[in-house]
Amino acid sequence: MIPIILCGGAGSRLWPVSRESHPKPFIRLSDGQSLLQKAFLRAVALPGVSEVLTVTNRDLFFKAEDEFREVNSDNVATSFICEPFGRNTAAAIAAAALHVAEKHGPDVVMLVLAADHLISDQAAFSAAVERATALAREGKIVTFGIQPETPETGYGYIEADGNSVVRFVEKPPLEKAREYIASERFLWNSGIFCFTAAAMLREMRQHCSDIVDTTDACMKASRISEGNGWTQVQLEPKTFGAVPDTSIDYAVMEKCDKAAVVPCSIGWSDIGSWAALSDLCKPDSNGNRVEGEAMLHDVDNCYLMSRDRIIGAVGVRDLIVIDTPDALLVVSRDRAQDVRHIYSKLKARGHEAHKLHRTVHRPWGTYTILEEGTRFKIKRIEVKPGASLSLQMHHHRSEHWIVVSGMAKVVNGDKTLFVSTNESTYIPAGHKHRLENPGVVGLVMIEVQSGEYLGEDDIVRFEDVYGRA
Structure with a gap:
């Protein structure tokens, strides 16, 4: 079979x-x-x-x-x-x-x-x-x-x-x-x-x-x-x-x-809604189901999920509350099937929340957006042992890389260098560059981007082991 x-x-x-x-x-x-x-x-x-x-x-x-x-x-x-x-x-x-x-x-x-x-x-x-x-x-x-x-x-x-x-x-x-x-x-x-x-x-x-x-x-x-x-x-x-x-x-x-x-x-x-998923969680004496940490007062038959922050709820009934780092959902339990309309509206408007979380998975590891504003973005990047990003270039942004743990092998223009924990390097806009983890433990680094445009589509790939060039 x-x-x-x-x-x-x-x-x-x-x-x-x-x-x-x-x-x-x-x-x-x-x-x-x-x-x-x-x-x-x-x-x-x-x-x-x-x-x-x-x-x-x-x-x-x-x-x-x-x-x-x-x-x-x-x-x-x-x-x-x-x-x-x-x-x-x-x-x-x-x-x-x-x-x-x-x-x-x-x-x-x-x-x-x-x-x-x-x-x-x-x-x-x-x-x-x-x-x-x-x-x-x-x-x-x-x-x-x-x-x-x-x-x-x-x-x-x-x-x-x-x-x-x-x-x-x-x-x-x-x-x-x-x-x-x-x-x-x-x-x-x-x-x-x-x-x-x-x-x-x-x-x-x-x-x-x-x-x-x-x-x-x-x-x-x-x-x-x-x-x-x-x-x-x-x-x-x-x-x-x-x-x-x-x-x-x-x-x-x-x-x-x-x-x-x-x-x-x-x-x-088929776990077709948050109501179905909540049924997998054991209820308390008031019918409330909680995943994460919550403080409840006079609350009945609610499902609350948050893995990053504490939720406080007072005097509510029959609600589903789902908290993630970049989006919050509040829905009446009997309308759980209608959450798809929120997704469809976000997609129609081109809002990134229909597609990406703050932590984004890539073939080589993950990146998490910690903060972003006008002309800057800060990411936490984690690269698997032995993995490497593509040889790439950005037209509109420069990048500062600070290694938090592990060691990075960096191609920066014509140079190849190794950057250890507590060390950093700078990638100017227009430079071909590549990040690689040559070690046997995970590489964690902070990336600070600055420039006139910081979209993920500002990337030109020249070589890529994952077939994305």
């Missing part, structure tokens, strides 16, 4: 923690693990798994790789298909099926998992996967149907007769959802799938040949790197842009006469 983790999306309903460059799969729960890490561990705990294939945006590749490295104690092979931009789940699954059929053979069973779902009952999940695998080997396209607990309007539904799919239903209004629950014939559509590569490609060629054909052309034009058991496919942007943007439900599942369903109760949640 090859598990396929689909890692994409904006997670707009979980803003301000989820952002375009730090989407929902990378949100860390109270135990310190991200949703993506939990998906990976869930996959490798299944029998017969020696490789996990992740389909993700190429800008998230290094971040996902770091996440896996933290928890991959058994050194399971981690392969990636990197998309230049999103094209929905049908394109992602088509690319994965074509790759698996080519590399491992058409009869290999594929298990498609979302990177941002939570499953709390691993034993029940393993049993459901075993049942799904048996159906997949019969040529079925299997989906996992969750036994519904409440009349949810945020999920799609599957009408089932045993393992047979009667029909798929879009997200219903509340009254219709209540009817579905009462009939005991409907399941929540989990977005988890199981099939052989050959079966999925067969159904795609029958029902959405344009998707599989354009994806196949893209795969043939793409750059592929291989190592000891792993593969990285960098999808070619021009040909990938020709792939239709369609969900796998619409492209295949709703049209397929080979569809099957495995009803299951596995402790599943």
